[in-house]
Amino acid sequence: MQRRNLLLAASGLALPLAQPRLTCAQGAAVTMRLSHQYPPSHQNARIIASFAERVKERSQGAIDVQVFPAEQLAKAGENFPGVARGAFEAAAAVNFQWGNTLPEMNAPTLPYLFTDLEKIKAFPGSEAARFLEGLLQKRAVRNLMWLYTTRQAIFTSNAKPIVTPQDFKGLKIRGLNALTDHALTAVGAAPSSMPGPEVPQALQSGVLDAGLTDVSAAVSRRFYEFQKFGTVTPWFCVFTHVYVNPRWFDGLRPEHRAIIEAAAGEAEQAQIPLTEEVATKAVQELRERGMTLHMQGEAERAAWSAAMQKPVIDAFLKLAPENGQRAIDLLRAL
Structure with a gap:
């Protein structure tokens, strides 16, 4: 019932608008x-959980960061309105989930634009x-942190490896979103955007010929059981970025x-080596599980x-x- 009330408050459909919880001058718990x-x-979930523990410890329990993973509090699409309206204080989103609402947030995910690890390390705190x-x-949200999630994609297939742009021709492939799918149609593929959990069944049933995901997701979703090549x-x-309600945040004590x-x-900073480690282990496990992997070279x-691109x-x-070229230029300048 509590979760339902929060969601209704976030959507503005039924309940009076919930106000973010503020600290008080006497030092009440936050x-x-x-x-x-x-x-x-x-x-990402592990890093966020560690963040919550660190905040609680350093504040001596005065700040209680209650983390709700796996959409336990709100669906991914409900997080932004929930935080902006004050139904809860913070949430995380993948940058390209902003879609047309804030299209500039798609810039880091443009193909081959921003995948150099040293530039990724320099991104938090940068002008970009x-x-x-x-x-x-x-x-109406304030960004709190940028969590580097992936730079390694895997294109999977069953009939033959996808090595050249010509290998995409005629393939029914999982896309990411309407924007990045232009890359796939440019090489003759037929992309179909769908949530990650639906992709394994689509590949197994033949609805899709090829998959596109991040290497660690290919392990967790067991692509090696129904795709030969990657x-x-x-x-x-x-x-993935974590953002907060600015009215709530401004109401906190400075300390x-x-x-x-x-x-x-x-x-x-902790997220960067962890994500690289996860990707390296994922490639190893996919090979151990029997997938034939091709590591793309410079040419x-x-x-x-x-x-x-x-x-x-x-x-x-x-x-x-108005702002798209500026976003691209700032990422390239890192």
């Missing part, structure tokens, strides 16, 4: 409810990050804000980029005519 979509075993944070602020490539970069921000910065990467960038700039 509650920070944080909703996200990841299962507890995911590296601050630029996107300013756009988020205009949407091509691993730094095709995209995905960030509480400082504790939360410091722990968030540490989480950003192949250049060929894929030449065929795929421009159509996506053109579509991106139409979605974000």
Whole structure:
């Protein structure tokens, strides 16, 4: 019942608007409810859980970060309105989940644009990050941290490996979203966007010929049981970002804000080596489980980029005519 009330409050359908919980001058305990979509075993979920523990310890229990993984508090699409309206204090989102609402947030995921690890390390706190944070602020949420989620994609298939752009021709393939799917149609594939949990069944039944996912998801969703081949490539970069209700955050005591921000910065840095480690282990496990993997080389990467990147960038700039080029330029400058 409590979860239902929260969701109704977030949608504004039935209940009076819930106000974010504020601290008081006497130093009352602060509650920070944080909703996200990841299962507890995911590296993002583990980092967020560690963040919550660190905040509680450093505040000596004065700040209680209550984490709700696996959509226990709200569905992924309900997180933004829930936080913006004050139904709960914080949530996490994958950058491209903002879609047309904030199209500039798609910039890190444009194919082959932002996959160099050193640039990814430099992103938190950079001018590029601050630029996107300013756009988020205009949407009534304040960004708290950027959690690097993946830069390694895997294109899976059963009939033959996908090595050249020509190998995509005629394939029914899982897409990511309407924007990045321009890359797949440019090489003759027929993308179909669908949630990750639905992809294994679609591949097994023949609804899809080929899959596209991040390497660790290929392990967790057991792609090796129904796909023979995989091509691993730094095709995209995905960030998960945690954001808060700014009215709630501004109402905290300065020392509480400082504790939360410091722990968030540490989480950003801890996430980077963890995500790289998870990706390396995923590639090893896929091989051990019997998949034949092809690690894309520089020449192949250049060929894929030449065929795929421009159509996506053109579509991106139409979605974000005012700020899209600025977002691209700032990422390239890192």
